[in-house]
Amino acid sequence: MKNIRMKVARIERDMKQEDLAQVVGITRQTIGLIEAGKYNPSLKLCIAICKALGKTLDELFWEETL
Amino acid sequence: MKNIRMKVARIERDMKQEDLAQVVGITRQTIGLIEAGKYNPSLKLCIAICKALGKTLDELFWEETL
């Protein structure tokens, strides 16, 4: 499932996928795939993304209806 | 870092590591290692554990001070 909240949070901070990737220390493609919902990042990576975007896990990755 | 909140949530539900492992579909050892803070589960696994224990990601896996 696409992670639109993550994309919105990134845009709110005026970051490109590449900017976020750099902050988090991974590649642009991995960010793209996570936003596209095409896989399953590690907890550590999720937390790094949250910190970079000023959000919590629940705000970016929790789905009530799963 | 040890995940005490996860262990507490499990005990509250009166589950053994093995019970939780079965519900979530992984092995007892993996639960043990996650509680011991010795690695880095996938998001999918974190969510499955949360659902099994009636908690959210923030409640079990978010650390303000990371």
Add this chain to the structure above:
DNA sequence: AGGTTATGTAATATATATTTTATATTTTGT
């Protein structure tokens, strides 16, 4: 104390996340 159950932990094997490189497509600005 002794036996049973629960948990900690390690080594190796396997599955899967992530990187790397590359190309295609889309979006944005002029």
Add this chain to the structure above:
DNA sequence: ACAAAATATAAAATATATATTACATAACCT
């Protein structure tokens, strides 16, 4: 419409999560 920047996506290689098996220790019960 055009060029440039941003994003999507794929294949192969590598790193890492997870399984499996096994054994040690700790907690619980009578």
